[in-house]
Amino acid sequence: MAPKIGPETMLAEWLLVETVGDVRRRSEDPGARSRYELLGIAPLLRKLLIDASPLLNTVRAARPDVPTDFRIRQWSAPDDSRGDADLPYLLRLGGPELVGGPEDPVLPKLKHFIGARVGLVQGRPLTVSEVVKYYANVEGGVHFGVPKDETDHVLSEMAPVLLGRTTGQVEILAHLGAIVVDALTPLCESILALPLIDKRMHLRNDRGFFDGHWTADHYERSSQGR
Template identity: 50%
Template sequence: MARDIGEQMILAEWLFAETLDDIRRRSQEPTSRTRYELLGIAPLLRKLLIDGTSLLDTVFAVRAEVPVEFRIRSWSAFEDRLANEGLSRYFGIGGEQIVGEADWPGIPLDEFLRTVIGVAETDDLTVKSVIRYYAHVEGGVHFGKPKEPGEPTLSSMSPMLLGHSTGQIQILAHLGQIVVDALEPVRRSIIDRPTIHKLRHPKNEQGRYLNHWTTEYLERATADQH
C-alpha cells in the first residue's frame, strides 16, 4: 500500500532511480555478464517490487497517475510443458522470448509477478518465485535452503552450471529488461518533477534544483553520453 513519508520521499525517489539504473546496466547483453553480476539483479528486483513496502509502492504515494504496465510473454505462450511422447518436462525456463515487444499488451504488477516463466518437476516457476529463489536461496541476499516448490530443482542444477554456463540465471536479466521498460515512466516523472524542500532546493538558471540529488544525477547522465 502506498504511503506518505514526507521529506523522506526525496531519499526514496533517489533510491528508486539509482536502483532502476543499476538493473538497466546489469540487464544489458546478458550473455556477456558474469553469474555474480546477474545474481545481483535479484535483490534489486525484490527491493523494487516485492518487499513488504516496496520502492515502487513508496514512490507511487506522490505519482500514482503515472502508468505502469509490464510486457511479458508467459512460458505457455512459447513452450510446451510436455516433452516427447507426452512426458512431463523436468525443467525449463524462459529466455529472451519472455520479453514482450512494445506493442505487447501490458499487465499490472500483481499479474506480472504471477506470470509463469518456467517449470521445474511439474511445479510452475513464476516471476515472483524466480526472483525470490535467486535472492533467498542462491545468495542474492541470503544463501539459504530451497523450500518452495521448484526451488530444489533450481538449486540442484546451479552447482553444475557454475563456471560452465550462465544460461539459466540469465532469466534475471530478461526480467530486468521488462521491469526497466515498465518503470521508465516513473523514473522520468521523478526526474522531471522530484520531491523537493522548497527552501533548500531553489532552481538555478538552468532550471535545475540546487543542492538536490537530481542535479548531480542529470550532470552524470550528460557526461556519460559524451
C-alpha cells in the same frame, strides 16, 4: 485518505531511479555478463517489486497517474514435433522471448506481473516472484540460504552443475530486468522532470536543476557519460 508524502518519499524516489539504472546496466547483453553480475539483479528486483513494502509502491503513492505497464510474454511450452515432447521436465525456463514489445498486452498491476508465468517446475507454472526470491534468498543475491520448498530445491540442484559452464539459467533475471526497466522508465522520467523537493533547501538554478538536490548530481553524471 491520501498517502502521507514526507522526506522518506524523496529518498525513495532517489533510490528507485538509481536501482532502475543499476538493473538496466546489469540486464544489457546478458550473454556477456558473469553469473555474479546477473545474480545481482535478483535483490534489486526484490527491493523494487516483492519486499513487504515494495519501493515501487512507495514511489507510486506520490505519482499515481504515472503508468507502470509491464509487458511480458508469459511462458508457454514450445511446439515440439519430436516424439519426446510429452516427456516430463524437471525445470523449464523462459528466455529472451519473455520480453514483450509495444504490441503485447499490458499487465498494469504489480501483483499480476510478479505472478506471471515464466517457466515450468515439476509440472506446474513457475512465477516471476518465485524466480526472484530464489536467486535473492537462496543462491546468494542477498542471502546464501537453505532451500525451503520444492521450487527452491529444483533450482538449487541445478545451479552447481552449471557453475563455470553457462549462465543460461540465471540469464532469466536479465530478461525480467529488461521488462521492469521498460515498465518503470516513465516513472523515473517523471521523477527527474519534477522531483519532490524541500522548498526551504532546493532552488531551481539557471540550468533548470535544483541546487543541492540529488537530481542535479544525476544530470551531472549523465552529461559526463555522454
